Amino acid sequence: MAETAHGVGGLKYDHSKRARPPELNVLIALVLIVLVFEALGALLMDQSFLFDTRGRFDSIFNEARLKIIILQVAIIGIIALGVTQVIITGGIDLSSGSIVGATAMIAMSFAQVAEVNGSPNPKAIFGPWAMDLPVTVPVLVGLACGVIAGVINGVLIAYTKIPPFIATLGMMVSARGVAKWWSKGNPISFPTDEYAAIGAGMTPVFIFVFLAILFHFILKYTVYGKHTYAIGSNEAAARMSGINVARHLVLVYTIAGILAALAAVVLSAKNLTAQSGMGIMYELDAIAMAVIGGVSLSGGRGSIIGTCLGALIFGVIISGFTFLRLDAFYQEMVKGAIIVGAVVLDQWRQQRNANKS
Amino acid sequence: MKKTLLAAGIATLLGSAVTADTIGVSMARFDDNFLTVLRNGMEEFAAGMDGVELQIEDATDDVAKQLDQINNFIASGVDAIIVNAVDTSATEAMSNAAASAGVPLVYVNRQPINVDTLPDNQAFVASNEIESGTLAAFEACQLLRAAGLAGGAQGYLLMGQLSNQAAVQRSKDVDDILGIDMCNFITLIDRQTANWSRDEAQDLMTNFMSSGEPFDVVFANNDEMAIGAIQAMKAGGMDMADVVVVGVDATQDALLAMQAGDLDATVFQDAAGQGSGAVNAALALAAGEDVDQKVYIPFVLVTPDNVGDFLSRN
Numbered sequence: 001m002a003e004t005a006h007g008v009g010g011l012k013y014d015h016s017k018r019a020r021p022p023e024l025n026v027l028i029a030l031v032l033i034v035l036v037f038e039a040l041g042a043l044l045m046d047q048s049f050l051f052d053t054r055g056r057f058d059s060i061f062n063e064a065r066l067k068i069i070i071l072q073v074a075i076i077g078i079i080a081l082g083v084t085q086v087i088i089t090g091g092i093d094l095s096s097g098s099i100v101g102a103t104a105m106i107a108m109s110f111a112q113v114a115e116v117n118g119s120p121n122p123k124a125i126f127g128p129w130a131m132d133l134p135v136t137v138p139v140l141v142g143l144a145c146g147v148i149a150g151v152i153n154g155v156l157i158a159y160t161k162i163p164p165f166i167a168t169l170g171m172m173v174s175a176r177g178v179a180k181w182w183s184k185g186n187p188i189s190f191p192t193d194e195y196a197a198i199g200a201g202m203t204p205v206f207i208f209v210f211l212a213i214l215f216h217f218i219l220k221y222t223v224y225g226k227h228t229y230a231i232g233s234n235e236a237a238a239r240m241s242g243i244n245v246a247r248h249l250v251l252v253y254t255i256a257g258i259l260a261a262l263a264a265v266v267l268s269a270k271n272l273t274a275q276s277g278m279g280i281m282y283e284l285d286a287i288a289m290a291v292i293g294g295v296s297l298s299g300g301r302g303s304i305i306g307t308c309l310g311a312l313i314f315g316v317i318i319s320g321f322t323f324l325r326l327d328a329f330y331q332e333m334v335k336g337a338i339i340v341g342a343v344v345l346d347q348w349r350q351q352r353n354a355n356k357s
Numbered sequence: 358m359k360k361t362l363l364a365a366g367i368a369t370l371l372g373s374a375v376t377a378d379t380i381g382v383s384m385a386r387f388d389d390n391f392l393t394v395l396r397n398g399m400e401e402f403a404a405g406m407d408g409v410e411l412q413i414e415d416a417t418d419d420v421a422k423q424l425d426q427i428n429n430f431i432a433s434g435v436d437a438i439i440v441n442a443v444d445t446s447a448t449e450a451m452s453n454a455a456a457s458a459g460v461p462l463v464y465v466n467r468q469p470i471n472v473d474t475l476p477d478n479q480a481f482v483a484s485n486e487i488e489s490g491t492l493a494a495f496e497a498c499q500l501l502r503a504a505g506l507a508g509g510a511q512g513y514l515l516m517g518q519l520s521n522q523a524a525v526q527r528s529k530d531v532d533d534i535l536g537i538d539m540c541n542f543i544t545l546i547d548r549q550t551a552n553w554s555r556d557e558a559q560d561l562m563t564n565f566m567s568s569g570e571p572f573d574v575v576f577a578n579n580d581e582m583a584i585g586a587i588q589a590m591k592a593g594g595m596d597m598a599d600v601v602v603v604g605v606d607a608t609q610d611a612l613l614a615m616q617a618g619d620l621d622a623t624v625f626q627d628a629a630g631q632g633s634g635a636v637n638a639a640l641a642l643a644a645g646e647d648v649d650q651k652v653y654i655p656f657v658l659v660t661p662d663n664v665g666d667f668l669s670r671n
Contacts, residue, residue, distance in 0.1 A: 047568065054569055062567060064563070064566060065567035067563075068563040068564050068567055071560070071563065072560040072563070072564075117613055117617060122613075122668070122669075123609065179388070180387050180388050184387075184393070184397075185387045185388050185392075185393035186397075187608075187610070189609070189610050190610075270559070271555045271559065271588070272588070273555060273610060275388065275390065277386075277389070318564070322547075322549060322561065322564040323567075323568060325547045328519060328549050328550040329519065
């Protein structure tokens with residue numbers, strides 16, 4: 001009501017809106033959540049959540065916990081980078097979890113060692129020719145899987161004009177079928193040391209951070225990024241201004257596919273195994289990370305920084321629950337509530353902004 | 358000569374077509390490691406027999422879909438049905454559907470809720486779940502005593518999916534073992550679910566370790582989670598000789614981890630044996646023979662001493 005009293009026709013320059021990027025809200029939420037865990041930790045566990053109170057590390061922080069907070073979201077975070085771009089175009093990608101499953105199976109079968117503990121690899125998928133291959137082979141095979149899945153998604157959406165929800169839903173079901181069919185449901189294990197190194201230690205985090213920085217700049221400073229936002233804000237206007245919308249959409253979904261495939265390579269390397277059930281529900285976690293990070297499901301708004309903060313919130317919550325030894329049942333309930341809460345906030349923020357402008 | 362051969366050929370074809378037993382199989386899911394071994398066990402066993410055909414469907418963990426599959430089997434006139442139940446509390450309807458059509462039904466691996474009231478031509482083939490968690494937990498207790506920790510030991514419990522009967526039972530088995538006088542020196546620091554998954558277990562274990570609490574033992578409801586925990590502990594620089602890790606299932610990955618000295622005990626559940634046992638029971642029921650309504654395939658404790666016997670079995 002105050003608005004009508006001050007501004008005429010709602011055309012008021014709103015300082016609070018201009019000076020405060022949406023990412024800042026997410027950052028504040030992240031800090032608040034950390035503070036809640038710190039307070040509860042001091043109250044219930046007599047231990048600090050993020051700080052080293054027992055002299056176990058050289059720094060003042062509990063390094064082990066800081067590491068796992070990022071490590072456990074790095075792989076889904078890689079997927080979320082692609083999903084963020086898809087959502088910014090106003091689309092959605094439900095297929096990433098299944099692409100992870102299928103790619104992990106296919107890539108891993110080219111990454112196997114010939115011998116385990118001195119006897120032949122019991123999980124061998126192909127003959128001796130596919131054993132002990134250089135690490136580039138499984139990685140390239142994996143990325144190729146991502147390209148194929150992404151191109152199919154993109155072409156279906158851009159040229160047959162079926163909604164992204166349906167196209168990627170189809171891919172979600174089919175790619176999971178591929179994952180199961182590839183080795184008839186059998187797990188594929190025992191990769192070479194070079195392949196395992198991709199997922200060892202903090203490497204997944206380095207890969208995630210590198211890609212996040214890369215795509216942050218691409219989205220912010222390149223034509224590709226500007227077109228991505230333009231299509232999501234107003235597809236018709238983007239088309240009018242000469243953007244080849246169809247070709248661009250194919251590109252965006254292909255990048256999302258490649259990132260999901262890369263996540264699959266890292267995931268299977270980290271676990272030293274590929275299983276057809278890998279990546280189930282990852283698509284929803286990735287979407288949730290983006291949405292919590294302020295990426296709008298109606299397109300046109302959001303950023304890589306936001307998604308990274310969303311991923312961190314996820315990591316902090318998972319580690320915080322384990323830190324507090326909260327019962328597993330409650331963990332899922334609270335996690336769900338946080339996702340819904342984030343979308344409610346997003347809607348509310350959007351409406352408020354719409355009323356103001 | 359040619360004609361007789363041809364006639365004989367046709368006769369065998371017809372003959373096998375007439376006497377072939379078709380068994381419809383509905384598996385809870387195709388992408389579960391253990392169930393895949395079980396499924397392969399059924400297929401290999403059936404392939405080794407004359408005139409037995411399996412039609413195997415994937416219920417993709419969907420209760421309603423599984424019931425539909427069973428009704429489709431009945432409609433297409435199979436001789437028997439084998440069900441690996443998605444939800445063990447939803448088996449009443451399946452039993453009723455098969456019983457009213459007079460088609461024999463065998464439950465495999467997962468114990469149906471109506472196991473004590475099964476109709477005459479239905480049976481249950483599995484291992485007795487209580488054994489598995491108990492065997493593993495007791496072995497862990499003995500190993501800790503042998504390591505001189507009888508004065509007090511701390512541990513973590515990694516649980517499977519909380520909605521799953523086996524996860525609930527195996528966790529309870531651990532509690533029961535920790536409750537007996539001989540083993541009550543072990544206390545659990547925390548118990549959490551890692552949903553049977555190696556990846557989740559790896560992250561969960563790293564989270565546990567980040568609190569810096571010293572521990573001596575990790576109980577896992579299955580081998581995949583035990584391996585995930587081992588990977589996390591190794592990444593954290595722990596010496597696997599200092600900690601007892603036990604799982605259940607005796608998967609190949611786990612047996613090789615045991616050979617490498619990382620895993621201390623697991624429990625062999627004879628997946629292929631359950632599969633062939635189920636096919637056998639189904640064939641016997643289809644032929645109208647009497648079958649024990651509960652067929653139990655025993656669990657076996659696997660330790661570094663006998664690990665060699667199991668390497669090629671699951």
